[in-house]
Amino acid sequence: MIGLAAAGLLLFVLPLAGLIARAPWGQVGPELVASETASALGLSVLCSLTATAVALVLGIPLALVLSRTTGTARGVMRALTTLPMVLPPVVGGVALWLAFGRRGLIGAPLYQLLGIQIPFTTAAVVIAETFVAMPFLVIAVEGGLRAMDHRYEEAARALGASGWRVFARVTLPLLRPAIFSGAVLCWARALGEFGATITFAGNLPGRTQTVPLAVYVALETRPDGAIVLSLILLAVSLAILIGMRDRWLGSL
Amino acid sequence: MSLRAAIKTSRSGFALDVELAAGAGETVAVLGPNGAGKTTLLRALAGLIPLEGHVELDGQVLDDSATARHVPTEHRRVGLVFQDHVLFPHMTVLDNVAFGLRAQHKRDASKVATEWLARAGLAERAGAMPRELSGGQAQRVALLRTLATEPRLLLLDEPLSSLDVSVRAEVRRELSRQLSGFQGVRILVTHDPLEAMALADRLVVVEAGRIVQGGSPAEVTAKPRSRFVADLAGVNLLRGRGRGDHIELEGGAIVAAPEAGEGYVFAVIHPRAVALYLARPEGTPRNVWRGRAEDLDLQGERVRVRLSGAVPLVAEVTPSAVRDLHLAAGAEVWVAVKATEISVYRA
Numbered sequence: 001m002i003g004l005a006a007a008g009l010l011l012f013v014l015p016l017a018g019l020i021a022r023a024p025w026g027q028v029g030p031e032l033v034a035s036e037t038a039s040a041l042g043l044s045v046l047c048s049l050t051a052t053a054v055a056l057v058l059g060i061p062l063a064l065v066l067s068r069t070t071g072t073a074r075g076v077m078r079a080l081t082t083l084p085m086v087l088p089p090v091v092g093g094v095a096l097w098l099a100f101g102r103r104g105l106i107g108a109p110l111y112q113l114l115g116i117q118i119p120f121t122t123a124a125v126v127i128a129e130t131f132v133a134m135p136f137l138v139i140a141v142e143g144g145l146r147a148m149d150h151r152y153e154e155a156a157r158a159l160g161a162s163g164w165r166v167f168a169r170v171t172l173p174l175l176r177p178a179i180f181s182g183a184v185l186c187w188a189r190a191l192g193e194f195g196a197t198i199t200f201a202g203n204l205p206g207r208t209q210t211v212p213l214a215v216y217v218a219l220e221t222r223p224d225g226a227i228v229l230s231l232i233l234l235a236v237s238l239a240i241l242i243g244m245r246d247r248w249l250g251s252l
Numbered sequence: 253m254s255l256r257a258a259i260k261t262s263r264s265g266f267a268l269d270v271e272l273a274a275g276a277g278e279t280v281a282v283l284g285p286n287g288a289g290k291t292t293l294l295r296a297l298a299g300l301i302p303l304e305g306h307v308e309l310d311g312q313v314l315d316d317s318a319t320a321r322h323v324p325t326e327h328r329r330v331g332l333v334f335q336d337h338v339l340f341p342h343m344t345v346l347d348n349v350a351f352g353l354r355a356q357h358k359r360d361a362s363k364v365a366t367e368w369l370a371r372a373g374l375a376e377r378a379g380a381m382p383r384e385l386s387g388g389q390a391q392r393v394a395l396l397r398t399l400a401t402e403p404r405l406l407l408l409d410e411p412l413s414s415l416d417v418s419v420r421a422e423v424r425r426e427l428s429r430q431l432s433g434f435q436g437v438r439i440l441v442t443h444d445p446l447e448a449m450a451l452a453d454r455l456v457v458v459e460a461g462r463i464v465q466g467g468s469p470a471e472v473t474a475k476p477r478s479r480f481v482a483d484l485a486g487v488n489l490l491r492g493r494g495r496g497d498h499i500e501l502e503g504g505a506i507v508a509a510p511e512a513g514e515g516y517v518f519a520v521i522h523p524r525a526v527a528l529y530l531a532r533p534e535g536t537p538r539n540v541w542r543g544r545a546e547d548l549d550l551q552g553e554r555v556r557v558r559l560s561g562a563v564p565l566v567a568e569v570t571p572s573a574v575r576d577l578h579l580a581a582g583a584e585v586w587v588a589v590k591a592t593e594i595s596v597y598r599a
């Protein structure tokens with residue numbers, strides 16, 4: 001039993017050890033400022049933060065509605081919001097393509113009426129990342145809402161606060177821990193997004209080539225660059241893991 | 253200011269059907285065992301749950317199911333004080349007290365809130381967070397937060413029950429003082445008779461979603477109409493059918509009582525009027541039954557003996573009587589009550 005456990009642990013440890021052992025530490029500085037790396041990094045930060053912001057704006061109201069829905073409607077809504085968590089990202093990318101592509105459900109009228117084309121743009125990266133990452137936020141916030149003592153909201157209403165004031169002054173502040181951990185998880189997922197992005201947004205350096213895509217491409221041509229970028233993503237993951245070790249899975 | 257309410261609501265197998273009226277400056281205590289529907293009644297008055305019926309405050313209709321009228325909680329000007337303080341944990345004491353004033357767009361909300369705190373002797377706690385307060389302080393702040401909004405109707409849900417016994421008396425005094433200065437209608441929900449007696453002008457006893465008795469504390473305890481009230485008044489309550497000079501209990505036992513009359517009646521017997529003997533007593537008491545001491549409970553100078561038998565009663569005797577009778581749990585005794593010690597009234 002212990003041997004199997006050790007083998008399981010090794011499966012996690014060995015690749016990380018390989019990454020760190022093979023890391024071209026002397027190259028980290030130069031690689032970081034290399035134009036391709038820098039633009040991938042910048043694009044990743046921009047897109048993942050934007051996706052997180054969109055997820056916050058859309059996901060918190062969605063969580064509120066979800067937490068107040070009961071019965072079959074709740075089951076259906078819940079299944080729909082959690083689907084992207086279990087759906088292979090490539091399938092997500094294909095689905096996004098069919099919805100927002102030039103001949104897609106929404107994409108076709110958008111293109112014909114307004115001349116707007118979403119695929120292969122930075123916006124497409126943001127949409128793909130939001131699609132894949134927002135469920136993490138919704139689930140964390142909904143969990144927070146369900147665990148919340150709703151008498152605070154009732155007390156606020158009895159004191160004369162309107163619905164909006166109750167939400168802004170009482171509900172949101174009380175949800176802050178759940179929103180924070182949800183947003184961090186959402187951002188981490190968005191940052192690592194690969195499958196849906198490459199399918200829906202393509203792999204255009206400077207426009208849609210985020211860090212995970214750059215790693216994939218660079219592994220063929222510039223392995224050192226791929227390793228440096230991988231190290232960066234690893235460092236971010238570790239930082240999140242350490243920073244949120246108490247509330248991470250607890251809030252899910 | 254006055255409140256008139258006729259409330260019916262049912263949720264998950266529990267039904268509440270209550271009519272309630274209260275005048276300005278009057279404190280009505282809604283008393284009842286846990287699960288009787290007291291909190292549901294308060295939530296209905298506050299507009300937090302849908303109801304069938306009618307709620308009117310100062311002539312303004314707050315709820316009327318016939319015309320589908322419902323004034324939302326935030327526009328009712330009702331004050332709600334919870335069992336535990338429910339202060340907003342992310343706001344200072346001052347911001348908590350000012351919250352309602354700001355919600356009503358009152359000017360100088362902070363200044364007014366500060367004055368409320370100062371009057372209650374809590375000025376130096378204005379900057380504290382709720383978690384830094386003692387239980388008693390927190391409940392006092394919660395009361396101020398509600399009173400500062402000048403509600404027309406004050407709803408207090410077991411405001412003392414979560415406090416330690418040691419601070420309860422202090423907070424009860426403060427509550428009593430604050431209530432006497434409050435002009436509106438006050439409804440206090442409690443399962444603690446002491447709290448009800450200390451704070452209320454009038455009691456309404458609710459059991460299983462219905463009002464079983466109402467009146468002044470003295471009236472209610474003098475003529476209990478339920479086991480719950482009899483227990484809190486510390487008396488024995490029997491229910492049976494009057495047959496002229498005796499009462500026939502539901503189990504078939506006969507209780508002699510000169511004024512039993514006819515029809516269903518309640519009979520109250522004070523535990524001190526219940527005498528215990530080892531042998532069947534010969535003498536004037538006309539009520540003599542076999543009984544078995546189930547348990548003994550020393551209360552101050554007295555021992556309360558719970559008796560089972562055809563007529564289940566509680567007797568109150570002296571510790572020396574317990575010694576003389578060799579009374580212990582399980583002991584068989586003779587129980588005697590003078591017919592004149594039984595007060596009878598219509599059920």
